[in-house]
Amino acid sequence: MAEGYVIGVDLGGTKLLAGAIDADLSVIHRTNRLVYGLNQDELVQMIADAVDEIRASVGEISAIGFGIPCTFDSRTGMAVQAVNVPLKDIAFGELMADRLNMPVVVDNDANCHTVCESRIGIAQGATDVALLTLGTGIGGGLLLNGQVYRGWIMGGAEMGHMVVEMNGRPCQGNCPNWGCLESVASGSALVREASLAVARQPDTALGHALEEGRELTGPLITELATAGDPVARGAIETIGSALGVGITNLVNIFNPQVVVIGGGVIAAGELLLAPAREVMLERALAPGKDVVRVEAARFGPEAGMIGAGLLARDVLDGKTTGAIENHPR
Amino acid sequence: MAEGYVIGVDLGGTKLLAGAIDADLSVIHRTNRLVYGLNQDELVQMIADAVDEIRASVGEISAIGFGIPCTFDSRTGMAVQAVNVPLKDIAFGELMADRLNMPVVVDNDANCHTVCESRIGIAQGATDVALLTLGTGIGGGLLLNGQVYRGWIMGGAEMGHMVVEMNGRPCQGNCPNWGCLESVASGSALVREASLAVARQPDTALGHALEEGRELTGPLITELATAGDPVARGAIETIGSALGVGITNLVNIFNPQVVVIGGGVIAAGELLLAPAREVMLERALAPGKDVVRVEAARFGPEAGMIGAGLLARDVLDGKTTGAIENHPR
Numbered sequence: 001m002a003e004g005y006v007i008g009v010d011l012g013g014t015k016l017l018a019g020a021i022d023a024d025l026s027v028i029h030r031t032n033r034l035v036y037g038l039n040q041d042e043l044v045q046m047i048a049d050a051v052d053e054i055r056a057s058v059g060e061i062s063a064i065g066f067g068i069p070c071t072f073d074s075r076t077g078m079a080v081q082a083v084n085v086p087l088k089d090i091a092f093g094e095l096m097a098d099r100l101n102m103p104v105v106v107d108n109d110a111n112c113h114t115v116c117e118s119r120i121g122i123a124q125g126a127t128d129v130a131l132l133t134l135g136t137g138i139g140g141g142l143l144l145n146g147q148v149y150r151g152w153i154m155g156g157a158e159m160g161h162m163v164v165e166m167n168g169r170p171c172q173g174n175c176p177n178w179g180c181l182e183s184v185a186s187g188s189a190l191v192r193e194a195s196l197a198v199a200r201q202p203d204t205a206l207g208h209a210l211e212e213g214r215e216l217t218g219p220l221i222t223e224l225a226t227a228g229d230p231v232a233r234g235a236i237e238t239i240g241s242a243l244g245v246g247i248t249n250l251v252n253i254f255n256p257q258v259v260v261i262g263g264g265v266i267a268a269g270e271l272l273l274a275p276a277r278e279v280m281l282e283r284a285l286a287p288g289k290d291v292v293r294v295e296a297a298r299f300g301p302e303a304g305m306i307g308a309g310l311l312a313r314d315v316l317d318g319k320t321t322g323a324i325e326n327h328p329r
Numbered sequence: 330m331a332e333g334y335v336i337g338v339d340l341g342g343t344k345l346l347a348g349a350i351d352a353d354l355s356v357i358h359r360t361n362r363l364v365y366g367l368n369q370d371e372l373v374q375m376i377a378d379a380v381d382e383i384r385a386s387v388g389e390i391s392a393i394g395f396g397i398p399c400t401f402d403s404r405t406g407m408a409v410q411a412v413n414v415p416l417k418d419i420a421f422g423e424l425m426a427d428r429l430n431m432p433v434v435v436d437n438d439a440n441c442h443t444v445c446e447s448r449i450g451i452a453q454g455a456t457d458v459a460l461l462t463l464g465t466g467i468g469g470g471l472l473l474n475g476q477v478y479r480g481w482i483m484g485g486a487e488m489g490h491m492v493v494e495m496n497g498r499p500c501q502g503n504c505p506n507w508g509c510l511e512s513v514a515s516g517s518a519l520v521r522e523a524s525l526a527v528a529r530q531p532d533t534a535l536g537h538a539l540e541e542g543r544e545l546t547g548p549l550i551t552e553l554a555t556a557g558d559p560v561a562r563g564a565i566e567t568i569g570s571a572l573g574v575g576i577t578n579l580v581n582i583f584n585p586q587v588v589v590i591g592g593g594v595i596a597a598g599e600l601l602l603a604p605a606r607e608v609m610l611e612r613a614l615a616p617g618k619d620v621v622r623v624e625a626a627r628f629g630p631e632a633g634m635i636g637a638g639l640l641a642r643d644v645l646d647g648k649t650t651g652a653i654e655n656h657p658r
Contacts, residue, residue: 071584071614071615071616073616081614081615081616083614128480128481144473144478145476147474149474151583151584151585151617152456152457152583152584153620154584155584155614155620156581156617157584158581158582161581161613162491162578162582163493163577163578163612164492164493164494164495165495165496166571167494175614176611176612177612178612242495248492249492249578252487252488252491253469253485253487253488253582255400255480255481255484255485256481256485257481283507284505284506285410285484285490285504285506286410287409287410287482288400288480288484288485291482291484
């Protein structure tokens, strides 16, 4: 029964999500792990453990797809720049193919999101799609003329590190830049905005929640914003407006049919997207601004995992993925 | 002898350049016109006159290519957004095919630059190229996976209107945006920077030139910078650094093999490119920053005209251009 199963793994800056996916693209076993603070060896070990756990439960697995938040050098298969995870300078796919003894495909995590949303999600049928995943950082994915676009040697689509404020604040993690979209519109930026706002207005639902000992996180902000707290709403609106500047750039650069917003922060839904759309409509050029749809990702937290699984299935089907493929030696 | 000639026309915000191009891609007759301040009817008339002048001199012409600084809607053939020229909301190609009674191909002017530089210029042989033309405004062109990328309906590649300063100054012409790359790194921005600098330091070569009645223009600034004037050099360096932020974004988004800088401002050469490269190397992500070449366009002011001619030749050869094609009714 498990024959033909693949595993999709989505690695983020704070957590890992993995699942076995059948031929109907149903996820039949899931596992997740916190990865924040691990060093490279510990992280590789934890990823292998998560895969082994699923394999032990599901049985035979034919291929595995990884979405990881890195740029690559497709000429060497090396993960080159990893802003929020310690995977720099290793041939991750080769390592995993040997360690797990099965065919492996590795792609940027946001590219995996893009594969999922453009094949079976909100952008299904569209040929030109730009995607941003708003989590700890901001990932980017591109579908251009119907193909995932990864850049000359797979180092592209890093739209989270597009400068929108040339004299802005330093970006986070290993990014050497400042004023990146990630520094003003990520989950980290949301928490920063909310902490500044609640310090000015402590006698609010958000202020009371913090007094009660709750941690200031994106999910808390979203929960209270949805319940009507003006401080939490204001923080999301600030992030949404900054996101709108990023979307303006995507519209002017790509004239996409659909801009998809995914990642944890999209839990805020229209509280985030409405100000983003408003800014984009005010600032972007025609005809791009008038024809683009700006939509929440359909698959939520599992989009990257499912996209990685779709790429693994492509490998099984002998299709060209354009991502990094390795087979066990 | 003239059989098989095509005409290439490059329309900028201030001037028009047109030439007849033979099968060896030699330009055998050139003409240019100032177009600044013309209304739509006057501009269309002037373009038709320029073409007629060349036709009268060269003889039989088989097709004509236009590069114009607009976004388009490929579904209707209409010029939609024209930041620096009054060509909004007309089906320019259809109009010209009828008026001139020959096959016409119309593309964005910077796309034409890109066709020229990637086929026979500095980016020859590269598959992934991002191009910026720095003139009155900033145009953008993209070659991705070996194909000119124009966006879903031909409204893309407007990298001059990528926001790099989200709370920056208003952009120019018909652009509704502010803090665009065009507002900090175009020829207009260069003149603005130099005028601010010379007001602070009037006792310099640039200050003396203005006292002698010379007009403050990009070419004057470049001339004096090349001769060593520190104020003129400083203004070019400021623009070069801002350009470097734009190139950083192109590297992170596209991971291009080559970034080509064209347009009038590139006459400043390394005075402009050296600070731009330095900023990009400091701010962009690996591996993109380490593999990209940042180069001056080879064809200078004629690149757009020649690229438009190359597209016209594609039409004659029955090749798919991806641009807007019209035949006389």
